[in-house]
Amino acid sequence: MKLYNTLAGEAQEFVSADGKSVKMYVCGVTPYSSTHVGHALSYVAFDVLRRYLEFLGYQVKHVQNFTDVDDKIIQRAREQGISADDLAGRYIEDFYATMDALNIQRAHVYPRATQEIGPILETIANLVDNGYAYPAAGDVYFRVTSSKDYGKLSHRTLDGMQAGARIDVDENKEHPMDFALWKGARPGEPFWDSPWGPGRPGWHIECTSMSMTYLGDMLDIHGGGQDLVFPHHENEIAQSEAATGAQPFVRYWVHNGLLQLGEDKMSKSLGNLVSVEEALVQYSAESLRLYFLSSHYRSPLQYTNEGCAAMERSAERLRHALRPTPDAPGDAEELDPGPFQRRFLEAMDDDLNTPRALASLFDLAREINRARDAGHNMAAAQTSLRHLGGILGLAFNERNGEGQGHLSAKPFIEILLATREKLREVKQYDLADQIRDGLVEQGVTLEDSATGTHWHYRDSA
Ligand code: ZN
Numbered sequence: 001m002k003l004y005n006t007l008a009g010e011a012q013e014f015v016s017a018d019g020k021s022v023k024m025y026v027c028g029v030t031p032y033s034s035t036h037v038g039h040a041l042s043y044v045a046f047d048v049l050r051r052y053l054e055f056l057g058y059q060v061k062h063v064q065n066f067t068d069v070d071d072k073i074i075q076r077a078r079e080q081g082i083s084a085d086d087l088a089g090r091y092i093e094d095f096y097a098t099m100d101a102l103n104i105q106r107a108h109v110y111p112r113a114t115q116e117i118g119p120i121l122e123t124i125a126n127l128v129d130n131g132y133a134y135p136a137a138g139d140v141y142f143r144v145t146s147s148k149d150y151g152k153l154s155h156r157t158l159d160g161m162q163a164g165a166r167i168d169v170d171e172n173k174e175h176p177m178d179f180a181l182w183k184g185a186r187p188g189e190p191f192w193d194s195p196w197g198p199g200r201p202g203w204h205i206e207c208t209s210m211s212m213t214y215l216g217d218m219l220d221i222h223g224g225g226q227d228l229v230f231p232h233h234e235n236e237i238a239q240s241e242a243a244t245g246a247q248p249f250v251r252y253w254v255h256n257g258l259l260q261l262g263e264d265k266m267s268k269s270l271g272n273l274v275s276v277e278e279a280l281v282q283y284s285a286e287s288l289r290l291y292f293l294s295s296h297y298r299s300p301l302q303y304t305n306e307g308c309a310a311m312e313r314s315a316e317r318l319r320h321a322l323r324p325t326p327d328a329p330g331d332a333e334e335l336d337p338g339p340f341q342r343r344f345l346e347a348m349d350d351d352l353n354t355p356r357a358l359a360s361l362f363d364l365a366r367e368i369n370r371a372r373d374a375g376h377n378m379a380a381a382q383t384s385l386r387h388l389g390g391i392l393g394l395a396f397n398e399r400n401g402e403g404q405g406h407l408s409a410k411p412f413i414e415i416l417l418a419t420r421e422k423l424r425e426v427k428q429y430d431l432a433d434q435i436r437d438g439l440v441e442q443g444v445t446l447e448d449s450a451t452g453t454h455w456h457y458r459d460s461a
Contacts, residue, residue, distance in 0.1 A: 021060070035099075041258075078188075132146045185198045286315045333374075
């Protein structure tokens, strides 16, 4: 399998260090607001990478952090009159629920920075002792000039960075590009004691320390959005390689393209976010996933209602191909999924080309529907479609609310149906019909029978 490595600037054949297991670290969220669709795109991309590596036979260990102490968390908590820890805890729960709703496999370990202060302090002390970092007025800074190849990930030089950036003068720093490993506490902020005074860790050192704690000195894959290449990942390399002396810190740096709304990157600071919860009111989890995968993971993607709505119909086409049909006669012609499977795997081997992989699945689905009409045997083809879809994390749930976690419409539909039943008992037929008509308008079909009312989503195909 070829995988694009940002460090090398090209797609490379993927081989893990031991050929059997894969150590994968993915940068996690700063939990101070609801998980948005931009996060969802990134974590779906790494979910598919992990599922494909597992399909190839690798044992993947996936670690993903929470940056659970940060200026924005502190500020938001202060506004709400709660502790930073409570605020982070609340949005971490939101994050887990959202990942489950999107059928994103959970990481094996989710370290929280605030619970890893001891090892983080050890890493900083190691860097200070070896001349890679220095304390200054309660802070500790990394000395970028001590790293011979600083800039190798983002393919820049220190001189180039300084020329291109407006640099704030900070008299505590030896060099303007030096960055904080430890930030001295300001009044009213959460803090931990350290040899350099009370304070909290900087963002970059958290990821260096947590990845080393849970995965060791060298990782096979380190992932995140393209906006993390500089400075976050550049700084992680500098710190980690200085701390351990082991090179490379990461064999493959994998970065996803960013989700855009209109012309802009979707970001909290621009205030143009769509939360996953909002998106799931309109679209199924499966259609969101299909929409993300319809674009290559390294390309930017525009979040549009038309795009998501079109995927609702695509998801239905796939589900339709998987619906059971009467057994074909024993001598029926059999649909061979082999060619579709080969195209799928070739596409995935080519730096996870999911748009091409999906195209082969849609072709297979179309052939299955044709074979069904012709009375052919398509059992093997259906098994293959389900299996290949599983590699992309597609569950093919029928749209009756399964697989959508707490965001499902199912319980609300059932409340409406129970109310309609009560209204019919007391002969309030007008109101009962109003509920039925409203549901039908929302795409829910009702069937009254002797055993009660059954409902399902109307096929959108
Ligand atoms: Zn990180």
